[in-house]
Amino acid sequence: MKSHYRVVVIGGGVVGASVLYHLAKLGWSDVCLIERSVLTAGSSWHAAGGIHALNADPNIASLQAYTIDLLPEIEKESGQNIGLHMTGGLTMAGTPDRWEWLQSAYRVFQSIGIEDCRLVTPEEAGELNPIMSTEGLLGGMWADREGYVDTTGTVHAYAVAAKKRGAEVIEHNRVIELNQTADGWQVVTEKGTVTCEHVVNAGGLWAKQLGRMAGIELPVAPLKHHYLISDTIPTLEKLDFEVPMTVDLEGFTYLRQDQKGVLLGIYEIDHEHWAMDGAPWEYGMELFNEQTDRIENELILGFERYPDLQNVGVKTWVNGAFTFSPDGNPLVGPVPGKRGYWCACAVMAGFLQGGGVGKSLAEWIIHGEPEADVYGMDVARYGDFAQNKRYIRETTGQFYSRRFVMTYPNEQLPAGRPLKTSPAYDAMTQAGCKWGVSWDLEVPLYFAPQGFEETPTLKRSNAFDIVAEECRVLRDGVGLLDITGFSRFEVTGPRAEAWLDSLMASKLPAPGRAKLAPMLSETGKLKGDLTVLNWGDGTWWIMGSYYLRAWHMRWFNDHMEDGVAVRDLGEDICGFALVGPKSQAVIERVAEQDISGLKFMGCGSYDIGMLRTRVARMSVTGEKGYEINCRYGDHITLRQILLEAGAEEGIRECGFNAMSSMRLEKSFGIWSAEFTQGYTPGMTGMDRWIDWSKDFVGKAAAEAERDGNGPAQLLVTLEIDAQDADASGYEPIWAGGEKVGFVTSGGYGHTIGKSLAMALVNRDQAAVGTDLSVHVVGVERAAKVIAPSPYDPDGKAMRL
Numbered sequence: 001m002k003s004h005y006r007v008v009v010i011g012g013g014v015v016g017a018s019v020l021y022h023l024a025k026l027g028w029s030d031v032c033l034i035e036r037s038v039l040t041a042g043s044s045w046h047a048a049g050g051i052h053a054l055n056a057d058p059n060i061a062s063l064q065a066y067t068i069d070l071l072p073e074i075e076k077e078s079g080q081n082i083g084l085h086m087t088g089g090l091t092m093a094g095t096p097d098r099w100e101w102l103q104s105a106y107r108v109f110q111s112i113g114i115e116d117c118r119l120v121t122p123e124e125a126g127e128l129n130p131i132m133s134t135e136g137l138l139g140g141m142w143a144d145r146e147g148y149v150d151t152t153g154t155v156h157a158y159a160v161a162a163k164k165r166g167a168e169v170i171e172h173n174r175v176i177e178l179n180q181t182a183d184g185w186q187v188v189t190e191k192g193t194v195t196c197e198h199v200v201n202a203g204g205l206w207a208k209q210l211g212r213m214a215g216i217e218l219p220v221a222p223l224k225h226h227y228l229i230s231d232t233i234p235t236l237e238k239l240d241f242e243v244p245m246t247v248d249l250e251g252f253t254y255l256r257q258d259q260k261g262v263l264l265g266i267y268e269i270d271h272e273h274w275a276m277d278g279a280p281w282e283y284g285m286e287l288f289n290e291q292t293d294r295i296e297n298e299l300i301l302g303f304e305r306y307p308d309l310q311n312v313g314v315k316t317w318v319n320g321a322f323t324f325s326p327d328g329n330p331l332v333g334p335v336p337g338k339r340g341y342w343c344a345c346a347v348m349a350g351f352l353q354g355g356g357v358g359k360s361l362a363e364w365i366i367h368g369e370p371e372a373d374v375y376g377m378d379v380a381r382y383g384d385f386a387q388n389k390r391y392i393r394e395t396t397g398q399f400y401s402r403r404f405v406m407t408y409p410n411e412q413l414p415a416g417r418p419l420k421t422s423p424a425y426d427a428m429t430q431a432g433c434k435w436g437v438s439w440d441l442e443v444p445l446y447f448a449p450q451g452f453e454e455t456p457t458l459k460r461s462n463a464f465d466i467v468a469e470e471c472r473v474l475r476d477g478v479g480l481l482d483i484t485g486f487s488r489f490e491v492t493g494p495r496a497e498a499w500l501d502s503l504m505a506s507k508l509p510a511p512g513r514a515k516l517a518p519m520l521s522e523t524g525k526l527k528g529d530l531t532v533l534n535w536g537d538g539t540w541w542i543m544g545s546y547y548l549r550a551w552h553m554r555w556f557n558d559h560m561e562d563g564v565a566v567r568d569l570g571e572d573i574c575g576f577a578l579v580g581p582k583s584q585a586v587i588e589r590v591a592e593q594d595i596s597g598l599k600f601m602g603c604g605s606y607d608i609g610m611l612r613t614r615v616a617r618m619s620v621t622g623e624k625g626y627e628i629n630c631r632y633g634d635h636i637t638l639r640q641i642l643l644e645a646g647a648e649e650g651i652r653e654c655g656f657n658a659m660s661s662m663r664l665e666k667s668f669g670i671w672s673a674e675f676t677q678g679y680t681p682g683m684t685g686m687d688r689w690i691d692w693s694k695d696f697v698g699k700a701a702a703e704a705e706r707d708g709n710g711p712a713q714l715l716v717t718l719e720i721d722a723q724d725a726d727a728s729g730y731e732p733i734w735a736g737g738e739k740v741g742f743v744t745s746g747g748y749g750h751t752i753g754k755s756l757a758m759a760l761v762n763r764d765q766a767a768v769g770t771d772l773s774v775h776v777v778g779v780e781r782a783a784k785v786i787a788p789s790p791y792d793p794d795g796k797a798m799r800l
Ligand SMILES: Cc1cc2nc3c(=O)[nH]c(=O)nc-3n(C[C@H](O)[C@H](O)[C@H](O)COP(=O)(O)OP(=O)(O)OC[C@H]3O[C@@H](n4cnc5c(N)ncnc54)[C@H](O)[C@@H]3O)c2cc1C
Pocket: 010, 011, 012, 013, 014, 015, 016, 017, 034, 035, 036, 037, 038, 039, 040, 041, 042, 043, 044, 045, 046, 047, 048, 049, 050, 051, 173, 174, 175, 176, 202, 203, 204, 205, 206, 207, 210, 225, 226, 227, 318, 319, 320, 321, 322, 344, 345, 346, 347, 348, 349, 350, 351, 352, 353
């Protein structure tokens, strides 16, 4: 062990070994991995080693695909056998809803580039896996690139390949302390102290403690997990092929062949956490005793699905632990506020995802940004609220026990909720509000009559008419929307304007004005679809998506300069929006100053009743609207004032579902759908806000896009011929049988009475009037490219 490295990776499981390998592969050989015991001594040694290619998040799916491609490469490079068995895989559905979902998911996989899968009948599935009973099955999906690896061999292959490229692996050496220094980290180990520029927490079951050593409370928890390995199954002995990796969704089990027996793993409904504060340091390569009582129901289903299991014994039980984050995706990337401290933990499927995690993290450390859009696994997608132990227990437990349970797009899951509520939450609940969740916050979806329950469905739900009515109110009259769920950052200081001017690609607004502002990375990808407000008193606000609060704050801090202060107002400021043609009449009634002159995209301080508020005249609905921002303590009063003032106009409270339908009718994109850090200004139309005459972060790359051949795909609006369901995202778009794009988001436009979607399509298919087709919930429907903003294309309503 040397006294200094550029990077110290802590943890010799599959994830740490992959990070080390990728750092070395990208040319950083002055790197080492420090392992407490021996390589694989955490979750990795006893994993089932299964590889399932499918994932609903396209970015994670493509990183998984990367891992699958990489596995034979590291085997070759290292000379270490990894026991790769590409058996192919089956995912089986046993209820009509699930089968519908699988057909719909199949189209999404096609759309995101997982081409090597197909739907199969129960009979075909039975031939592909002869030990599976097809009783009760309705259909399944076959994927070519599924199978399993030898876990120990794989970890060693990464490590050997890394060592061949100059990296060092140090075993039997526990890291006991981490201290931040002026230019990196001091890593105190059992065998001495080393310094480094970057330290990577790849501690797996011990990630929590490695976080605490640096003063970080990571949202990660280990859960126990069983699989059994059966004795030899005579049917398998007679086969001349291996049965495929098979997931029985309704049975909560996965199965793969293990020599001439099988490995049957269970996602446990009656789940059990273990060592929520991290595994004990003395924990060795141990297993827990099997707890068959806890998994009895799943076992019965498994033994029914694979009847041969009823006639052979169990050779081995494995009950081990591995780690989960609240949404089940890894925690990767730079930890906000801890320069040079990187996470590569909570990787629930390390053998499948480890390659992609290692690649992205190594790129991030070396190049400052990963190549792929890894928001779905970025550690900064969580805020401080997620450090709470009960929150972690509830959410990780929910994810684990629902691993194979179907979640409908309109379904609200209960774990970790309600956590944060806006002050008017109780009053709004009494008024019938149905809530969703954004980050830690309850957000209003719609207001329903007493006793109404929304039916979970892939298609249009029984809340359809309720949302339609709210859209009508907002388009024709006036509605009240709780807008606590927007983010607000205050920017002040002598350099505030200059700093904002360099960070935002658009012109800055004049005093008393607001402006849409794309924010770009150095590589010219989108980093925000923000609104900048200039209050005219030296104070600026940046408004954006609430759930990106910590993510954006990390970006602001990474670009911080002297003379600038950025404060997240998310715990101090909330508000309501008045929306609709009659909103002006209502606000004028309660504003102490003359607000009639406040023009579209104007902003200023106004007294509303007895409250001091900051008002901006804008609305994502495309209607005339006022966003009224107040202190948290004033929220209840503001609601009362506005409801009373609007009584004459028939004001009604409305929710985000209506807002979402209306913004589609205006072709207004939103983050995580039309805008992501994987997309550029040119392809999304964000370039129309760019001020090319000034300097800003990402300008060179944006200019290269502008002056080059143009983006391959463009954002368009589609009208879809669909009667009972709407597109939601990532459905494939076809032209004459050829895939030409995918849906970014969709829904029903209640005002214009059409099923709508926004989509990224190949440039030659983007012209208005182009006939296309789209798969919606698995069924191909006709679609047409229409001119943007099918409602009020000239934008008169919002400017009135
Ligand atoms: C029963 C079971 C079945 C599974 N099946 C699959 C599967 O089929 N497919 C799949 O992809 N995944 C599967 N997994 C999950 C898989 O095991 C994990 O995703 C993976 O092992 C995580 O790897 P890791 O490197 O993050 O963590 P770990 O393997 O836990 O490695 C962390 C390492 O860090 C070391 N360490 C911690 N603290 C320190 C310190 N202070 N100093 C030095 N070293 C330290 C530990 O000793 C350990 O070796 C399964 C898990 C279980 C339990």
